[in-house]
Amino acid sequence: MEWNRLQRFAGIHDLYQRLCQLRRNWENNTRGLRGQHINAHVVDNLNKVIAYHRWDQGGPGDDVIIILNFSNRSWDSYRVGLPHLGTWWCRFSSDWSGYSSDFSNFGGHAVSAEYSPKDGMAYSAGFGVAPYSAVIYLETP
Numbered sequence: 001m002e003w004n005r006l007q008r009f010a011g012i013h014d015l016y017q018r019l020c021q022l023r024r025n026w027e028n029n030t031r032g033l034r035g036q037h038i039n040a041h042v043v044d045n046l047n048k049v050i051a052y053h054r055w056d057q058g059g060p061g062d063d064v065i066i067i068l069n070f071s072n073r074s075w076d077s078y079r080v081g082l083p084h085l086g087t088w089w090c091r092f093s094s095d096w097s098g099y100s101s102d103f104s105n106f107g108g109h110a111v112s113a114e115y116s117p118k119d120g121m122a123y124s125a126g127f128g129v130a131p132y133s134a135v136i137y138l139e140t141p
Contacts, residue, residue, distance in 0.1 A: 011098065011099040011100045012099060012100065014098070014099060015094060015096075015099040018092055019092065022091060022092055022136060028061070029061045029091070029138060029140055030061075030064055030091060030136075030138060031056045031057075031061060031062045032053075032054040032055040032056055032062045032063055032064035032138070033054055033064055033136075034056060035054055035055050035056030035057070035062070036056070037053075037054065037055045037056065037058075038052055038053070038054050039052060039053040040052040041053060041080075041081055041119040041120055041121065042067075042080055042081070042119055047071060047073070047078075048069065048070040048071035049067065049068065049069050049070070049071070049075075049078060049129070050067075050068045050070070051065060051066065051067045051068070051080045051081075051119070052065075052066055053065055053083060053121075054066065055083075058083070059084075060084070060086070060139045060140055061138065061139075061140055063083050063084060063138065063139055064136060064137070064138045065080065065082060065088065065136070065137045065138070066134065066135070066136050066137075067080060067127055067129055067134065067135050067137070068133075068134045069129045069130065069131060069132060069133050069134070070132065071131060071132070072131045072132065073131055074106055074107075074128075074129065074130050074131050075107075075127070075128060075129040076126075076128055077126030077127065077128065078126060078127050078128075078129050079116075079118055079124050079125070079126050079127075080118065080119065080124060080125065080126075080127055081117070081118040081119030081120060081121030081123070081124045082113045082121055082123040082124055082125055082139075083121055083122075083123070084113060084123060084139055085113045085114075085115065085123055086112070086113055086139045087110055087111070087112050087113075087139065087140075088110065088111050088112075088113060088125060088137040088138065088139050089110050089137065089138060089139070089140055090107075090108040090109065090110065090135055090136070090137055091136050091137065091138055092134070092135065092136040093105075093107060093108030093130070093133065093134075093135045093136075094130075094133045094134045094135070095107065095108065095130035095133040096108060103130075104130055106128060106129075106130035106133075107127065107128030107129050107130050107133070107135060108128065108135055109128060111125040111126065111127055111137070112125060113125050113139075
């Protein structure tokens with residue numbers, strides 16, 4: 001019985017393991033998650049979305065954007081301010097179907113920052129975000 005339960009929730013275990021790896025900077029590209037700096041630049045009470053920027057020293061491989069959707073609505077392009085131009089890569093999506101067949105695999109695609117000021121930052125991009133999910137993005141060199 002216990003083994004079946006472990007197999008059934010193996011994907012959720014993998015989800016938490018991935019979050020721990022990102023937080024500990026195992027792949028040396030999420031140093032910002034260990035940094036002391038945080039800017040909660042989106043607190044959208046109406047749409048139930050929060051986005052924040054974490055960094056240690058700043059720059060590619062260090063700046064991290066986390067977007068949390070607490071609503072039952074999906075977003076094809078929720079615009080969030082970014083600290084730099086460039087391509088921002090999704091390193092985590094809690095809606096990835098690899099974690100559970102119940103998940104839709106919505107969003108989590110790379111985005112390109114545009115010079116379009118938003119949320120007190122000079123750049124922004126539109127992010128696909130699933131209902132009740134979290135995504136973690138970073139710009140890599």
